[in-house]
Amino acid sequence: MNDELKYLSLRAATGRLSRRSFLGRAGALGLSAVAANTMLAGAVKAAGPQKGGTIKVGISGGGSSDSLDPALSANQTQGMVSRMWGEPLVELKAGGGLEMRLAEEFSSSPDARVWTFKIRSGVSFSNGKPLTAEDVMATMERHSGEDTKSGALGIMRGIKAMRAEGMDFVIELETANADLPYLLTDYHLLIQPNGGNDDPTAAIGTGPYVLKSVEPGVRFVFEHNANHWNGEGHASTVELTVINDDTARMAALQSGQVHMVNRVPPRTAGLVSRVPGVNVHSKSGPGHYVFIAHVDTDPFSNQDVMLALKYGMNRQEMVDKILFGYGTVGNDIPINASYPLFTDLPQREYDPEKAAHHWKKSGHDQPVLLRTSDNSFPGAPDAAALFQQSLSQAGVPLEIKREPNDGYWSEVWNKQPFCTSYWSGRPVQDQMYSTAYLSSADWNDTRFKNEQFDQLLVAARAELDEGKRKQMYADMGMILHNEGGLICPMFNDFVDAHNDGVAGWDASAGFSMMNLYAPVKMWVTG
């Protein structure tokens, strides 16, 4: 490779030469377009982040009724917007573990009951007010008070007392919890001045960007915060446009009107990835699609009925036909390899003979009624039909009842004995299990009540020895796998895409859009 090409590619990568003219000149030097593109991509990576420019994001999931209050954050648009202007105490690190944000360090008492977070000094909010431990405490109080409407209330319940001592913020728990720092990465818990009590929707925080213009459900514009404590953020402006229609979002990416999009529909992801200049990224995550049965209700209280249904589920077919391959098979527990301390259990396979055996043994002959709706997960009615087919080969009759989207979460889910649903997952196993599988959990949507499981869950919380904890979680997984009301056929991947206008995608970051930090961590290539 000659020096002129190297020089040109570096100039193109640093934005001093346009991509188009680089490809033209490379062609003149006898390089094919594919080779030139590959070379440019390499040079972009080597040149490192570029400052300035505007990153444009096309994002789905927002509506014009959205609030700016992080306590009410419930979709990806709200999540991304609040991560731009606000920061949590600690955040999940790309590749696993925790990253210190507004806490400089934390420590716990040996029994994991009292946790002390040292608040970073020299940090200011975007209104100029310096960050104090009192602000942190006021924030946590707003999300945990009696009259709160925060989506984080569930994880704040175990807190007995909080206090601010100088720059230290101390949390005392009712019962020990080794996972507390992971719980504080929750996307609702962004630190606001005076906890946001003055105006929860002011969007004032310590984040790398400052919100300049807002039209809920339409468009958000941010400018870089020059005073950010570690100088994060490359682009000087970030523009978020809400594009909920799948086809319109993909067209905007292809025509270059936006640089990156979330939620590439699995059905068309293969086609989109073949468009020149577009990169599709798929990331396995903790989100899963489920068929949930109330194990305290007839006929699901009969273990043989449950086993017949579990063996009658063709998990690979679900991944292939419902997720178009953008996912992994489930194993009737809500946990997969994306969780810390995960142990692989023996995989349950589709086995019509075993399913028929258990069905006969159960003594039932009436059809099992499954309720489903379009919004319980994408493709749920199709998945229900596939399930009906695979069960019928085992002689197990399944009747499908299609429910309307409206009111599905209030009238069907967690009310009717057997339905389709989804879980977006949680950062740690303890939280997932305490949310939906502990006997006393509000959202125990399978009515799973097992004393041994509950004891293990509480014991694992206080266990600081990782090896022992891992074994406890494996034992709990096994109990749920065999006796639970959860039939989990698949874990869905997050599928995102960006074009060549930006660079710096980090495939090791979890969740969608690099844990929704893509506009902060990526840069414009010019």
Place this chain on the structure above:
Amino acid sequence: MNPALKLVAQRLALGILLLFLVSILIFVGTIILPGDVAQSILGQSATPEALANLREELGLNEPALQRYLNWLGGLLQGDLGTALTNGQDIAASLGGRLKNTLFLAFWAAIVSVPLAIFLGLLAVRYRERWPDKLISAVTLASISIPEFLIGYVLMYFIGVKLGWAPTVATIHDGMSLGQKLNTIALPVSVLTLVVLAHMMRMTRAAILNVMQSAYIETAELKGLSMFLIIWKHAFPNSIAPIVNVVMLNLAYLVVGVVVIEVVFTYPGMGQYLVDHVSKRDIPVVQACGLIFAAVYIGLNMVADIVSILANPRLRHPK
């Protein structure tokens, strides 16, 4: 009293009564949908405590009749209230959306109405010959294809392949008029294609109807050119049905374009309304519903009045 004035006053009073009935209908409609606004805001992640707290704060525990009367009282004082979901002032956020909707409807009308009438006249001039058949075939085809499909097809070929116009039509206040017009080029084209056929066919039919009359024959015998006959004698006499269908289509351009708004991500009222219906945000749904109903009733009233004024027999009743 002047009969025309009396007519307008009568129609206005009826229109207001109709709006009142519409508001009751919308309120009842949103109440009987399953789930409430608190459930919709918190979604699957709602805890019973958070739900109870939110319901209390939003005043959802009051009886429905009381809530309706509160809303009506506010409305009569010109106060549309605040959205339950995000606490924003409805009048302020609705104002921007309404402006956008009217902006799109205005430019679509500017393009489509003259074009439709011109094509209608052209079709009459070359009746039963190839220009007539071509115009009819093209416009009928474009009205028969679902509008979202036309949107996607134009988006793919004009936006993605040729790169002539943006595929995302999100306009905002920072844009100049020229930039805004460029941004809405694709939605305006789709809307034009959708409303063209109806207006064009009606123009053609109305004029052809008049062309059978004796006075047209007289004009022909006078030696006037075909186009002049249509323009001077046939068109003024067929104005009433044409205005009617034009008004219907204008009303459609304001209240019926939610699909186009979604496809092109246009920040208009349709999208705003749908978002709030799915969240059961009753005050916003009421406000949008009233504006849509007012536009529809108002434009129909204009059509009625114009057709009466254009017809001497109706203008001077015995």
